[in-house]
Amino acid sequence: xxxxxxxxxxxxxxxxxxxxxxxxxxxxxxxxxxxxxxxxxxxxxxxxxxxxxxxxxxxxxxxxxxxxxxxxxxxxxxxxxxxxxxxxxxxxxxxxxxxxxxxxxxxxxxxxxxxxxxxxxxxxxxxxxxxxxxxxxxxxxxxxxxxxxxxxxxxxxxxxxxxxxxxxxxxxxxxxxxxxxxxxxxxxxxxxxxxxxxxxxxxxxxxxxxxxxxxxxxxxxxxxxxxxxxxxxxxxxxxxxxxxxxxxxxxxxxxxxxxxxxxxxxxxxxxxxxxxxxxxxxxxxxxxxxxxxxxxxxxxxxxxxxxxxxxxxxxxxxxxxxxxxxxxxxxxxxxxxxxxxxxxxxxxxxxxxxxxxxxxxxxxxxxxxxxxxxxxxxxxxxxxxxxxxxxxxxxxxxxxxxxxxxxxxxxxxxxxxxxxxxxxxxxxxxxxxxxxxxxxxxxxxxxxxxxxxxxxxxxxxxxxxxxxxxxxxxxxxxxxxxxxxxxxxxxxxxxxxxxxxxxxxxxxxxxxxxxxxxxxxxxxxxxxxxxxxxxxxxxxxxxxxxxxxxxxxxxxxxxxxxxxxxxxxxxxxxxxxxxxxxxxxxxxxxxxxxxxx
Numbered sequence: 001x002x003x004x005x006x007x008x009x010x011x012x013x014x015x016x017x018x019x020x021x022x023x024x025x026x027x028x029x030x031x032x033x034x035x036x037x038x039x040x041x042x043x044x045x046x047x048x049x050x051x052x053x054x055x056x057x058x059x060x061x062x063x064x065x066x067x068x069x070x071x072x073x074x075x076x077x078x079x080x081x082x083x084x085x086x087x088x089x090x091x092x093x094x095x096x097x098x099x100x101x102x103x104x105x106x107x108x109x110x111x112x113x114x115x116x117x118x119x120x121x122x123x124x125x126x127x128x129x130x131x132x133x134x135x136x137x138x139x140x141x142x143x144x145x146x147x148x149x150x151x152x153x154x155x156x157x158x159x160x161x162x163x164x165x166x167x168x169x170x171x172x173x174x175x176x177x178x179x180x181x182x183x184x185x186x187x188x189x190x191x192x193x194x195x196x197x198x199x200x201x202x203x204x205x206x207x208x209x210x211x212x213x214x215x216x217x218x219x220x221x222x223x224x225x226x227x228x229x230x231x232x233x234x235x236x237x238x239x240x241x242x243x244x245x246x247x248x249x250x251x252x253x254x255x256x257x258x259x260x261x262x263x264x265x266x267x268x269x270x271x272x273x274x275x276x277x278x279x280x281x282x283x284x285x286x287x288x289x290x291x292x293x294x295x296x297x298x299x300x301x302x303x304x305x306x307x308x309x310x311x312x313x314x315x316x317x318x319x320x321x322x323x324x325x326x327x328x329x330x331x332x333x334x335x336x337x338x339x340x341x342x343x344x345x346x347x348x349x350x351x352x353x354x355x356x357x358x359x360x361x362x363x364x365x366x367x368x369x370x371x372x373x374x375x376x377x378x379x380x381x382x383x384x385x386x387x388x389x390x391x392x393x394x395x396x397x398x399x400x401x402x403x404x405x406x407x408x409x410x411x412x413x414x415x416x417x418x419x420x421x422x423x424x425x426x427x428x429x430x431x432x433x434x435x436x437x438x439x440x441x442x443x444x445x446x447x448x449x450x451x452x453x454x455x456x457x458x459x460x461x462x463x464x465x466x467x468x469x470x471x472x473x474x475x476x477x478x479x480x481x482x483x484x485x486x487x488x489x490x491x492x493x494x495x496x497x498x499x500x501x502x503x504x505x506x507x508x509x510x511x512x513x514x515x516x517x518x519x520x521x522x523x524x525x526x527x528x529x530x531x532x533x534x535x536x537x538x539x540x541x542x543x544x545x546x547x548x549x550x551x552x553x554x555x556x557x558x559x560x561x562x563x564x565x566x567x568x569x570x571x572x573x574x575x576x577x578x579x580x581x582x583x584x585x586x587x588x589x590x591x592x593x594x595x596x597x
Contacts, residue, residue, distance in 0.1 A: 004072055004104075010046025010090045016077045017094060023048055024072040024104065026134065027065060029115045037062055040115075041073060041096075044139075048091045050075065052098040061101065068107040068114060068131070074100045122558070127572040129563055141560045145548045148264060149216055152237050152544075155256045161212040161239060166201035168194060168218070174522050178222035180232075188589035194220035197541060199460065200526045202240040203498055206537040207529045214239040216544065224567075227556045228490060228546055231569040234557075236493075240539035246481055246497055249538055250274070250437060253485070257542075261433050261487075264551045269432035275485075276436040283438050288328070288415020290441075293489030294434040296422040300414050301329040301392050307404070311384035314376060317404045327404045328414035331392040332421055335399040336362035336373070342424075343374075346401070349420065355413060358401055363389065365396040376402075419489070433487055433550070440464070441482040444475045444511060454512050457482045460505070460526075461496035462538075467504045475511045485542065492547060495540025502530040 004024040012021065025043035032038075037059060039050045050073050052059050065071070075096040086092030111127075112120045114134045125132040132138055157163070172179045172193035179193035195201075197219045205213045217238040225231030241249060254273035261270040276294070283290050286299045307317045307327045317327060335342070343360055350358035361372040361380070371377075372385045380388070392400050401421070403414040422428050443463050445456040453475055461480040465473055481497035499505050505527070509519045520527050548560040558564040565571055585592065 008045040009041055009043040009048045012048060012077055012091050012094055012096075014079065014093050017079050019077045020075070021077055021096065022072060022074050023050070023096065025070065026114075027067050027069050027071065027107075029067060030062070030065075032063065038095075039073075039098075041071070042134075046090050048094075048096060049080070050096040050098050056098065058098065058101045061103070062098075065103070066107045066109060068110055068134070069103065070105040070107075072102040072104060073098055122566065123572065126558075126564065126566055129573050133562070138559070141548070141552045141554065142562060144264065144552055145544070145560055148260065148548055148551065149544060151260055151263065152256070153216065155259070156214045156237075156239065159212070159252060159256075161214040162210060163215055164205060164210075164213055165215055166195070166198040166205075166217065170195050170201075171525070173200075180220045180222050183588040183590055185588055196221050197236070198238050199458075200523070202238060202539060203460070203526065203534075203537065204529045206240055206242045207500075207532075207534045211242050212240070213539075217541070222569075225565065225569065228549065230545060230557050230561060230564055231567065232565045235544040236541040237544060238539070238541045240537060242535045242537045244497075244536070244538050246439070246483060246538065249495065249497075249540060250483075253540065253542075254435075257435065257485070257492075260547075261435075261551065265433060266551070266553065271432070271434055277439050278436050279440040280438055280442065281440070284411050288411045288413070288418060289489075290438050290484065291486050291489055291491045292415075292436070292438075293419060293422075293428065294436055295428045295430075295432060295488060296419060297427055298330060298332060298418045298422055300411075300418060301331060303327050303329045303388065303391060303402070306384055306387050306391065307402075309384065311381040311387070313379045317402075320404050320406075323406070325404055325406050326410050327402055328410050329388070329392050330401040330403070330414055330417050330421065331394050332399050332401065332425070333394075334397050335425070336364055336397050338399075343399075346417075346421070346424070350417070353413070353416065355403070358403070358417065360399055360401045361385075361388070362399045363394060363396055370396050435485065435487045438484040438486055439482075440479045441484075442476065443478040443480040443482075443508070446476060452513065458494070458496050459509065459512075460498050462499045463504075463508065467501065467507065470504070470507055481538070483540070485540065487550060490546055490550060492550075493540045493542035495538065497536070497538035500530060500534040500536055502527060502534075505530065 004022070006022045009023055009025050023041055025041045028040040028042035028047055030037065030039050035054050037052050037054070039062060040047050041050050052062060073096060075098045077094050078097050080093060080095050110131065112118070112124050112131060114131060117135055117137060133142060153163070169182060169192040172181065172191065173196065177196055179196065182192040182194065184190045184192060198215070198217050202213055215238050217236055218233055219236055220233050223231065241252065254275055258270055258273055280290055283292055285302065288300055304321060304326045306312060307314065308321050321327070347358045359376050361374045361377045363370050364373055370389060372380055388400060394400060401417060403410050403417060405413065441457045443456065443461065444453050447454045457480060461482045463470060464479040464481060483495050484491050485493040499508060506516050506519055545557045545561060549557050552560050554560055563571070563573060570576070
């Protein structure tokens with residue numbers, strides 16, 4: 001028999017009444033009723049109520065023990081009295097009448113409580129993460145994470161993917177985010193890099209003749225954290241397929257995600273495959289973002305032509321249009337009767353976001369005719385109002401908000417306004433998951449800061465144009481076989497069909513100013529591999545952290561990660577990063593430069 005327990009703390013039911021049992025766990029909470037002391041004993045599985053009379057020999061010992069001390073309890077299973085039964089608890093019909101205890105580990109005074117789910121500061125929670133993880137919500141989140149990873153691994157294996165582990169120590173890459181560097185003791189002055197992703201290795205797996213690959217891969221990027229992205233490291237379901245087109249990958253992945261979200265989505269509805277395909281251009285035009293939340297019914301409309309006509313007399317808008325600006329309309333149903341404060345609050349919010357304000361027109365039926373009302377409506381002729389009604393597909397009782405700026409800025413802020421208004425009006429259906437694919441990303445974009453053409457997505461993607469026509473095309477008009485899987489406004493995965501033709505890869509990099517010699521030097525392994533016969537291949541890498549965050553209904557990735565870094569990329573529990581002893585630095589032939597005060 002196990003030394004510590006005969007049962008776990010969720011096992012005992014009415015059928016066990018009369019049994020002599022042993023349980024072990026943490027003292028979750030105590031309730032002293034004078035003549036009786038009640039203890040909720042907790043382990044990984046659940047909670048069991050234990051009781052001891054004040055005449056019991058262990059009463060004084062238990063009375064003094066702090067919460068979160070670990071004990072073993074021997075006793076008999078008895079039925080709770082009818083008025084104390086808790087049918088919401090798995091063990092709520094019984095309790096353990098304590099005969100003896102063993103103290104396994106005493107707890108000091110807690111820096112934060114486990115019982116009660118209090119909202120403590122992040123600094124305390126991360127410093128004492130092992131205590132934070134005992135809380136029910138956090139414990140359930142991490143159990144869910146384990147279940148999701150197990151589900152994904154099982155489905156990938158069932159679909160004939162082979163699981164491989166690619167290297168953690170690799171070469172630094174000049175593309176993408178900053179690398180985490182690891183100094184080499186055996187090769188002074190040289191460094192390994194931790195992989196930002198197994199991108200090049202998984203392509204080489206395909207070039208090695210394997211047909212389908214996957215792994216639950218750790219990825220390391222020296223970039224700032226945010227709510228939906230951990231600083232430092234994250235995990236992804238990395239997958240790649242040979243002799244595959246874009247639709248083959250979609251068809252492989254969609255059923256897995258549908259079943260996953262159906263199983264672990266807490267009874268929320270999930271749209272069935274095939275998931276909607278939306279081009280990058282359409283996503284920006286309609287939603288202002290390439291990560292649209294399709295639960296939001298609002299769609300943006302470009303009304304630049306109306307504002308630029310002689311029917312509208314708004315000089316500030318016309319001046320911006322002359323400078324290559326556009327006007328995006330955000331039509332919203334059933335809002336014209338909202339109080340003035342609703343519109344003023346939105347205007348103030350927009351100013352707080354860095355905009356000049358948020359212009360709007362309300363539409364009302366006045367004497368049988370729909371007319372525009374509001375601060376800027378006087379600048380619109382009857383025809384302009386009629387054109388707006390037709391183009392924005394609105395009617396009486398509706399409102400239209402307007403954003404005017406340069407193309408990129410106007411689309412981006414209109415998308416933010418779209419989401420803000422939907423949240424204010426509770427238009428987003430929180431009872432469902434809405435998946436879509438964003439496809440046809442541009443291969444290149446113009447970097448305004450650097451004043452040059454750069455990659456907009458993944459440099460190893462296959463352009464959607466034949467190699468012989470590549471140099472004839474304006475690079476900003478070239479699309480790529482790149483795609484994102486988006487759910488409820490979150491990008492869950494990026495992916496692409498890869499460029500497997502080495503001569504074409506040189507051309508692709510040349511467009512952003514990288515010479516053949518630069519590519520051969522910085523991507524030596526990849527170029528070498530592509531030069532000896534490479535199959536057409538493609539893949540993607542859904543982020544485990546974001547998937548779990550969505551399914552756990554959390555707003556921050558740190559709520560679904562065992563031991564995360566804080567926003568400053570510090571591990572408060574293990575006190576990392578830390579200073580390294582001088583001897584160790586000498587072994588690595590490294591000198592540190594002290595920061596000026």
